[in-house]
Amino acid sequence: xDAPYHFDAEGDKADAVPLxxxxxxxxxxxxxxxxxVDPLYxxxxxxxxAFEEQxxxxxxxxxxxxxxxxxxxxxxxxxxxxxxxxxxxxxxxxGDDAASLLIRERGAAALGVDTASTDYxxxxxxxxxxxxxxxxxxxxxxxxxxxxxxATGAYLxxxxxxxxxxxxxxxxxxxxxxxx
Ligand SMILES: [Zn+2]
Numbered sequence: 001x002d003a004p005y006h007f008d009a010e011g012d013k014a015d016a017v018p019l020x021x022x023x024x025x026x027x028x029x030x031x032x033x034x035x036x037v038d039p040l041y042x043x044x045x046x047x048x049x050a051f052e053e054q055x056x057x058x059x060x061x062x063x064x065x066x067x068x069x070x071x072x073x074x075x076x077x078x079x080x081x082x083x084x085x086x087x088x089x090x091x092x093x094x095g096d097d098a099a100s101l102l103i104r105e106r107g108a109a110a111l112g113v114d115t116a117s118t119d120y121x122x123x124x125x126x127x128x129x130x131x132x133x134x135x136x137x138x139x140x141x142x143x144x145x146x147x148x149x150x151a152t153g154a155y156l157x158x159x160x161x162x163x164x165x166x167x168x169x170x171x172x173x174x175x176x177x178x179x180x
Contacts, residue, residue, distance in 0.1 A: 001014065001017075001138050001139070001140055001141075001158065001160040001168050001169055001170075001171040002118070002129065002132070002138060002139040002140075002141065002167070002168045003016075003017055003138055003160075003166060003167055003168050003169075004017070004132065004133045004135075004136045004137060004138060005133070005166075005167050006129065006133060006139075006167040006168050007126065007129040007130050007132070007133030008130070008133030008134055008136075010136075011133045011134075011136050012136055012138075013164075013165050013166055013167070014160055014161070014162065014163045014164075014165075014166035014167065014168055014169045015162045015163060015164050015165065015166065017138050017160070020061065020109060021063075021109040021110050021137065021138055022110070022138070022157070022158045022159055022160070023155075023156070023157050023158070023159075024061055024062055024063045024109050024110070024155070024156060025059065025061070025062050025063070025152075025153075025154070025155055025156075026062065026063050026064075026065055026149060026154040026155060026156040026175055027051075027055075027058050027062045027063070027064045027065065027108075027151070027152055028065045028067055028146055028149045028150065028151050028152075028154070029043065029047060029048065029051050029064065029065070029066055029067065029151075030067045030146075030151070031043055031047060031066065031067065031068055031092065032067055032068055032069040032147075034047075034092075035068040035069065035070070035092040036069070038092070039082060039090050039091060039092060039121075040090060040091075040092060040120055040121065040122060041068070041092040041120075042092065042093060042094060042095030042098070042120050043066055043092075043093070043094045043095050043098040043099070044095050044097065044098055045095075045097050045098050045101050047098065048098055048101055048102065048106075051151070054151075055151050055152050056152070057106070058102065058106045058108065059106075060106065060107030060108075061107060061108075061109050062106075062108055062109065063108065063109050063110045063111070063112060063140075063156045063158070064102050064106075064108045064110075064111050064112070065111075065112040065113070065114075065140075065143065065146055065149070065156070066093065066094055066111070066112070066113040066114070066146075067114060067146035067147065067149075068091075068092045068093075068113070068114055068115055069114065069146075069147060070091055070092065070114050070115040071114040071115075071142075071143065071144040071145070071146070074142075074144070080115075080116065081116060081121070082121050088122075089116070089121035089122065090121040090122065091115040091116060091117075091120065091121040092115060092120055092121075093113050093115050093117055093118055093119055093120040093121075093123075093128070094111060094113065094118055094119070094120075094128050095120075095128075096119075096127035096128050096131060099111060099118070099127075099128040099131060099132065100131055103131065103132060103135045103137050104131075104135060108137070109137065110137050110138045110139065110140065110158070111128075111132065111137065111139050111140070112139065112140030112141070112143050112156075112158070112173070113139075113140070113141060113143060114142070114143045114144060114146050115141070115142070116141055116142055117129075117141055118132065118139040118141060140158055140171060140173060143173060148175075148177070149175050149177060150177065150178075153177070153178050154175045154176060154177045154178070155175065155176040156173060156174075156175050156176075157173070157174050157175070157176065158171055158173040158174075159171070159172065
């Protein structure tokens, strides 16, 4: 988990993130097919609108998870991060317009992704991290098994280690999925 404080001095620190932003209904947007052909794919506002056409408007307070299936590349770090050069990373994630739509317009409580960062690999200025810091929203990175979640209807429990004053911390995230 990145606490909002990670990118904003006024943001909540790891031990102060409210439970409502860590335990909430989960929305899963699947861009795995697009990411498979474009490893630098960034979630676009059109993807969110297409999702909502199918599943309804994303409700306020939801935790929105982005599925790219990058977690299947783990533990091959080179494949997961897009190379061995830390200055030339390549993996998909949220685009800043889409992240802003989710947080500022839909009122999402938090964003999560199954890649190493809520900003895509080549990002140098981390607009998604900065926007989330300003909006006081936590981010969850390096998630796994998002393919096992329905688009809507799951409940996420994402409780981080409660590190006093921390900018983030290890997180064990689990989802409760309704039985079919
Ligand atoms: Zn981060």
